[in-house]
Amino acid sequence: MLACLVRKRMKFSGNLVQTWKLGGVGASARGRRRMSSGAEAVVAKERADCVVIGAGVLGLAVARELSRRGREVLVLDAAASFGAATSSRNSEVVHAGIYYPPNSLKAKFCVRGRELLYRYCSEHGIPHRKMGKLIVATGASEIPKLDLLMHLGTQNxxxxxxxxxxxxxxxxxxxxxxxxALLSPESGILDTHSLMLSLVGEAETGKTTFSYNTTVLGGRVEGNQIHLHVAETRSLESWNGGESLSQMQQLELIPNLVVNSAGLAAQALTKRFHGINHRVIPPSHYARGCYFMLSGSRGPPFDHLVYPIPEEGGLGVHFTVDLTGQVKFGPDVEWIDGVDDISSFLNRFDYVVNPKRAEKFYPEIRKYYPELKDESLEPGYSGIRPKLSGPKQPPADFVIQGGESHGVHGLVNLFGIESPGFTSSLAIAEHIATRFLK
Ligand SMILES: Cc1cc2nc3c(=O)[nH]c(=O)nc-3n(C[C@H](O)[C@H](O)[C@H](O)COP(=O)(O)OP(=O)(O)OC[C@H]3O[C@@H](n4cnc5c(N)ncnc54)[C@H](O)[C@@H]3O)c2cc1C
Incomplete structure (x- = not known):
């Protein structure tokens, strides 16, 4: 009922909360809830089968998988379209599965996800190229690290x-x-936008409805079931930090299954779920990575992806190329802090690439590409890694939390889905459907 009404409404509005305010959704209950501040918020309640928070590649892959298994899915995203955050701001590399500790979720999902991803791309005509990769030691002191990577990759x-x-x-x-150099023939590149568009199409062919411009503000647990508080993104845009978020007009959704794939906002959002065990929410760290584009060259300098030895917080400033032939170098690592909840919900990060950062790129790249010409790098774009470990801490694994850790049946949180998250997306979706669908 809900999905049907939302789909009908989406043709001219595309926003679930607006639909309810206009009386379009068959709200099972309407009322006012007294907030702790004493103010009242207008609340309508709706039941739903599965709700996926976030239409990045993870949310899209999960929605497709759940609807393939016959479930009715509602995908909510604060942005105006899918893939507006990290999923459009990465290297677009299909990773082989080399860098991660054996038996880690990163190793397991990267290897399985790569197989699923190449198969999906071939079957659905998604542009991709298994071009192979060279991880290079540029001095004798780096050779033991290369040997370790060979060992890890083999173990994985x-x-x-x-x-x-x-x-x-x-x-x-x-x-x-x-x-x-360590040669990895399985590594490659893909057109991430085409992949996401295809996942949206497949999900919609099943029983999935998308509601954009729709922000999940938080929620609460009632009778061991999570109730989500949802508002129009527009109502948050002018939010100045004063009025409590809970006083905004809201729709209350009561789903059977919620998958929190809100990326950079996943922990901030979970902290706004009242009644769950907050002690298990891991810390959030954010590390921006900038890319510079190669200008004035006749074509890519290399036929393979070229990566240096990994650095703290990232895989090192590497060479990659997209499927149009555009060469890019990056990403570097710049830790950022002071991120508030609304900035993470609304993707209000500073993505500007400061041209001065190029000064650090030239010497890094020339270690493996000495012919790089002066003035040939131009600022490209940046992305922000949703990390669970901070500076000087060992890298953390992906975290996928169900009721066994936070105590609420039907809530799945995805935390720290940094690289190789894109490569892993179809495998994580498969895992979630297998483990959490009843
Ligand atoms: C610099 C960089 C390079 C990378 N390179 C690679 C690579 O080469 N290969 C690879 O495999 N991986 C790579 N990754 C990792 C990969 O990009 C991510 O793992 C993946 O995109 C994460 O997808 P996601 O769906 O979890 O998050 P996102 O794409 O960030 O999506 C989260 C969505 O949630 C929405 N949202 C947030 N808060 C709310 C809310 N309260 N209510 C409703 N919606 C909300 C946002 O609008 C957003 O659309 C890279 C990452 C970075 C930063």
Whole structure:
């Protein structure tokens, strides 16, 4: 009933809360709820089957998987369209599964996700290229780290890994400079936007409805079931931090299953779920990564992706190319703090690439690409990693939390889905459907 009405309404409004305010949704109950501040908020209540919070690649993959299994899904996103946050701001690399500790979720989902992703791309005509990757040691001191990566990749079941002497790698890539390289034939690139568009289409072919411009403000647990408080994003845009969020006009959704895939906002949102065990919510850290584009070159300098040895917080300033042939270098690592809840809900991050950061890029890139010309880098774009570990801390694994950890049946939280999150998305969706659908 709800999905049907929302779908009908979406043709001219695209926003679930607006639909309710105009009387379009068959609200099962309407009323006023007294808030702790003493103020009253107008609240309508609706039941739903599955609600996915966030239409990034994770939310889209989960929605598709749930609807393939016959479930009715409502996807809510604060933005005006899908993929507005991190899913449009990454390297677009299909990772092989090398860097992660054996048996970690990152290793498991990356390897499985890569297989599913290549298969999906082939079957659905999504542009992609398994171009292979060289991870390079540019000095003797880096060779043990390369050996460790070879060991990890092999343990993780990545096929075809081969250690190359510097001269072998440089014969394959004449513009490269290195003393040793690890060749990963399974790595590649894809058109992330086409993939997301295809996932939206597949989800909609099933029983999925999308409501954009719709922000989940928080929720509460009643009888071991989560109730979500949902508002129009528009009503938050002018929010100045004064009036309590809970006083805004809201729709209260009561789903059987909620998947919180709000990316950078996942922890902030979970902290606004009253009645769940907040002690299990991991800390949030944010690390911006900037990209610079290569200008004035006749074509990509390399046929393979080229990555240096990983640095703290990231995989190092690497060479990649998109499917149109545009060369980019990045991302670097810049820790940011002071992110408030509304900024994370509304994706109000500073994504501007400061041209001065190029000064640090030139020497990093020239370690493996010495011919890089002066003035050839132009500011590109940036993305922000949703990290669970901060500076100087060891890297953290993905966290997928169900009722066994936070105590609420039917709530699944996805935390820290940084790289290789895109590669892992179809595998994580498969896992969620298998583990949490009753
Ligand atoms: C610089 C960088 C490079 C990367 N490179 C790669 C790579 O090459 N390969 C790879 O596999 N992975 C890569 N990743 C990781 C990958 O991009 C992410 O893991 C993936 O995009 C995360 O998707 P998501 O759906 O979890 O989050 P997002 O794409 O951030 O989506 C979250 C959605 O939730 C919505 N939202 C937030 N709060 C609310 C709310 N309160 N109510 C409603 N909606 C809300 C947002 O609007 C957003 O659309 C990279 C990441 C970064 C930052």
């Amino acid at each position: 079941g990545v096929a075809g890994l081969r250690m190359l002497e510097g001269f072998e790698a440089m014969r394959m890539e004449p513009r490269l400079r290195c003393v040793k």
